Amino acid sequence: MSESLFTQLLDLACGAFLLAAVVVLWRRELAAIVRLFALQGLALAAIALLLGLHEDRWDLIVVAAGIGALRAGLLPYLIRRALATLVTDRAQGQDQAAYTHSEEVRETQPLVNVAASLLTAAALTLLAYAVARPLVELDPTPATRALPVGLAVVLIGFFVLVTRRRALAQVVGFLLLDNGITATAFLAASGVPLIVELGVSFDVLLAVLVLQLLTVRVREAFGTTDIDDLRELHD
Amino acid sequence: MSLIPAALATATGLGVAGAAAGLVLPQRVRGAVVGVLTAGVGVAGGASGVAALGGSRWSAEVPGLLPLAGTHFAVDALSGLFMAVAGAVVAAVAVYGAGYVAGGAHGLGSRGAQAVLPLFALSLLLVPAAASVSTFLLLWELMALTSLLLVPAEHRARPAVREAAVWYAVMTHLGLVLLLVGFMVYAAQAGGETFAALRSGSGAMSPAVRGLVFVLTAVAFSSKAGLVPLHAWLPRAHPEAPSAVSALMSAAMVNLGVYGLVRVGFDLLGGGPAWWWLLAMAMGGLSAVYGILQAAMASDLKRLLAYSTSENMGLVVLGVGAAGLFDHAGNKALAGLALAAALLHVVNHSAFKALLFCAAGSVLRATGERNLDLLGGLRARMPLTTGLFALGALGAVALPPGNGFISEWLLLQSMIHGLAVPGVTTAIVLPVAVAVIALSSGLAAAVFVKALGVGFFARPRAEGAAAAGESPLLMLAGMGLLAALCAALALVPGLLGDGLDRAVEAAGRPGTRPVSGGGLQVRLDEVSAVLSPLWVVATLTVTLGAVTATVRWAGRRRQRRTRARLWDCGGGAPTPRMAYTATSFAEPLQRVFDDVLAPEQDVDVTPMRESAYLVERVKFRNRVPDRIEHRLYRPVLDFLAAAGQSARRLAGGSVHAYLGYGFFGLVTLLVVLVVGW
Amino acid sequence: MNTVGYTAIVLQVGAVVAGAPLLTGLMRQTRARLEGRAGAGVLQPWRDVRKLLRKEPITAVGTGPAFRWAPPLLVATSLVLAVLVPLISTDTPVRGRADLIVVVSLLALGTLALALAGLDTGTAFGGMGASREMTIAALVEPTILMAVFALSIPAGSTNLPVIVAGAADQPARLTSPAGLLAIAALAVAVLAESGRLPVDNPATHLELTMVHEAMTLEYAGPDLALVEFGAHLRLTVLLGLLASLFAPWGIATGASLAAVLLALLLAVLKVAVLGMALAAAEVFWAKLRLFRVPELLAGSFLLALLAVTASYFLGGEGGQR
DSSP: OOHHHHHHHHHHHHHHHHHHHHHHHHOOBHHHHHHHHHHHHHHHHHHHHHHHHHHTOHHHHHHHHHHIIIIIIIHHHHHHHHHHHHHHHHTTTSOGGGGGGOGGGBOOSOSSOHHHHHHHHHHHHHHHHHHHHHHHHHSOOHHHHTHHHHHHHHHHHHHHHHHOOBHHHHHHHHHHHHHHHHHHHHHHHSOOOHHHHHHHHHHHHHHHHHHHHHHHHHHHHHSOOBGGGOOOOOO | OOHHHHHHHHHHHHHHHHHHHHHHSOHHHHHHHHHHHHHHHHHHHHHHHHHHHTTOOEEEEETTSSTTTOEEEEEOHHHHHHHHHHHHHHHHHHHHHHHHHTTOSSGGGSHHHHHHHHHHHHHHHHGGGBOBHHHHHHHHHHHHHHHHHHGGGGTTTOTHHHHHHHHHHHHHHHHHHHHHHHHHHHHHHHTOSBHHHHHHHGGGSOHHHHHHHHHHHHHHHHHHHTOTTSOTTHHHHHHHSOHHHHHHIIIIIHHHHHHHHHIIIIIISOOOOHHHHHHHHHHHHHHHHHHHHHHHHOOBHHHHHHHHHHHHHHHHHHHHHHHHHHHHHTOHHHHHHHHHHHHHHHHHHHHHHHHHHHHHHHHHHHHSOOBGGGOOOHHHHSHHHHHHHHHHHHHHTTOTTSHHHHHHHHHHHHHHGGGGSOSHHHHHHHHHHHHHHHHHHHHHHHHHHHHHHHHHSSOOOSHHHHTOOOOOHHHHHHHHHHHHHHHHHHHOGGGTHHHHHHHHHHTTSOOOOOEETTEEEEEOSSOEEEEOHHHHHHHHHHHHHHHHHHHHHHTTTOOOOEEEOOOOTTSSOOOGGGSOOHHHHHHHHHHHTHHHHOOEEEEEEEEOSSOTTSEEEEEEEEEOOOHHIIIIIHHHHHHHHHHHHHHGGGOOSOHHHHHHHHHHHHHHHHHHHHHHO | OHHHHHHHHHHHHHHHHHHHHHHHHHHHHHHHHHTTOOOOOTTHHHHHHHHHHTSOOEEETTOOHHHHHHHHHHHHHHHHHHHHSOSSBSOSTTTTTOBHHHHHHHHHHHHHHHHHHHHHTOSHHHHHHHHHHHHHHHHHHHHHHHHHHHHHHHHTSOBHHHHHHHHHHOTHHHHSHHHHHHHHHHHHHHHHHHTOTTTOOTTOOOTTTOSHHHHTTTOOTHHHHHHHHHHHHHHHHHHHHHHHHHOOTTOBOSSOHHHHHHHHHHHHHHHHHHHHHHHHHHHHOOOOOGGGHHHHHHHHHHHHHHHHHHHHHTTOSTTOO
């Protein structure tokens, strides 16, 4: 594909990638957050696919397919399943309409309100641009110029992880973090060795499984997954 | 040329095979097989060391093993000396260890310990062969970790073992951190991490950086060698470890601290200003005197031997420091002599200390006791072990005909003739050094008379000692090998001769051929001195025979020896408890050195309930604490504990806070990066 | 050269062996006369040794090889020292082997053997003697080696014949401050090593005051003969060493039999005079408490250290000899 087409498509994918992360900060319903995460996974797969097509590397295309399957398919499915388990526990006996109004589905008042979160996201993006500038200057290609996006998503994902109260929202934040790292790896170095990617993916999968189980247990033990109630982790 | 790599490869192969055997084999054959394989590791490593001492050199680069840096190996005569010593000790102690574990699946005989033992032996042999910073640190850490896994092997038997292992772990890794920082600074400034690059780049570094590197590495290496002030792990870890492991640690591992000091100070940095060597001499001298004083106060046999190791390493480092001092002043020949003396003492010390620890292990295994106060009477029940311990003790007291005397003689010669070096520093330092050597050897004599006399002679003072039996054959065989080594070093030190010279030359100083043929000669510019140990031994033996024959002839009319009771002042037969114990033997020395030792005494009187004037129980406790530990470590530990307590406020319990710490840390770092660029 | 050298050694050893009990007898007789007693005669120690040698050999119950072999070892080390120390001639076949550090160490070996024998008995006396003896020996070591150091600086070697020959050539060295300090330090060390007053009383058997006697309390018969003979030998060798180092006039440095015989005579005379002087001094000394002995030894160590520094600084820096 031509250079300009590639650049435009890549920028589009990266823009979608970053936008998804920012909107996660804005929306409060857990189901919406999971959908946004799936969207971001698609954008990430698109980035990898574009890079593979541009450089004619079939292994990148395979990896893109794998990433898409994992991060846009399997992981959101697992989280949705965990969400459903939480809700049906609570809403036993009630009909389907009660699902959307269950307390578990919405995030309670986050630690930092929405306006401040969005401003923080903007500041973090600026920081990511500032930090990545020397790296971009080393080798200014369209892919590396989009590097700050990856770093920004890392920071935003971390921020989500810190400021959400519900356990599942924190899981999504952790996954955003990982998406950002993977995007940075692809944009900076055209991907990491296959075995590393496999390892990381497996890691993430395992983490989500464990977190899902833990969330259910927490819910069973305390009646809520609001982590502000869990204050015993100290000496 | 090809012997060294072949031998090293054999050693590595045998070591890995031994580890596998230890993991896989059933308990019946595990000890024997692992013992044989470890002995093989020792023999192969020792062979490569001997080949290096004979003049071969070898170096190689194996890029695959470590990512980023690759591994570099180089064997010259200096590393060959340490490899040969380690190899000999490993071979003998492996045989001893096979006997030690026969009959028990716990402690050293367990799967884990037997799997790690060959790896420990292998690391002891490979550390001197490392030729780049990353290889050296990798092997050093391997040695530390394997020994760390071996020290608590008998933790089920004694709870004190766990504390000892913790102390050892912390201190060895403290040393590693210092070593890491020192080497990193060195490599960064010299522009390369292989030893060749460090050697060539050291000339261009500023004196401040060279001094920093020397201080960091010297402190780390001296901690490994057991010198004060970072010695606290030695009297804790050596007694609690299984005796075979103690022997390996004391006779092979602490040597590597000296190896590091000589390698970095003399070879890589190429010598330095006087204050480096004065620092080394101060540490060495202080360790020598303090170590032997603490040994004099110790009534735990293995603790006594551990402190004696500290003393001997102090003497070695004293010699190394003197060599550096002479070298700095320009007298290379004298520096070579002092270095040769220090290296010879390393060899001799390894031989007799391994033998002593093995004998102590035999005693522990036979009686279940380490406390000298509760031993005694072992010469009738364990005659061979007593004889072997006596041979080791003869080496340790540094008197003829022992092997310790030879290296101490050479060390004294180098100090005494060191006055040929002009300067007020040497004029003040050398007499003090001679006094330190003399005091420590005098006290060493007292210490080993105590250990041998109180622990092995007279009559048993407790049931454990009374129930002792001779050690099994394999243990005796291992000790016999070490005893043969001691005897060879004592009678024919010329065996080392040229090898010692080449080792000194590999460290960059001229060899003065002090050891040759059947004796030692010091022939420098205007000085000369000769020692022929073989002649001394021969004359002593002949005279002894003559005296005994004369006495027999003079009393030829009455041949039978009759036995009579001991003098008991008319109060009945003396009980074994009336004999002098180790504590009472050391009491005059404790009184003389009261200010230095600061013993603590507690008297606790419990009167009877009915009347305060009648005593029901009196509890008396006398302890000689390790004063340096008290003064130096307590404040540091207290500060760390206080810091930890105040840091608890950070852990409030909120998960958000914990996550937030990480997030803010990352963001701050990035901001600093942006701003700083 | 060889025959004269061997003759010198034979004469030396013979004189030491024959004269050691005589020296002790002389010292006891001097002391007795000074104290107003008649004394037992100069030959009494010989008579004692002969009597003991003919007695029944006895071993105490419960002792072992260390106890059996310590007396012969003690005598053997003293005899080897008698061979090594150049009392009569510095030109003997063993002159290459007579290192001063070796001499000092052989003395310590004898002490060690006896201490082990004391512990081997398992009685409180033996242990007590061994403990005290080893404490004193440990503290004497720095003094002796420092004195060795001081003596070897002007001579450039620790080889005894070289030191003695050097001292004979340049008698001015001995009257220098370094020399005098070294003499004083070594004299105190000799007193400690041979177990004489004020460090140890060789004639006492009170528990509080015994050091050497406590270790050898269980010996009887030929063993006791050897122990006593060994003590006489040690004293003679040590006094001979002092005489050779600090009054080396008359010691044969060449290979003439006449010089050797003259040297023998002079050596006997010197040692006798030293012995009598020591015995006379002992009349006026009391034994020091055990815990005052370290102070005495520290003082002698200081003297030796001063001797070293004096000989270095006053004799010019290294190289000028």
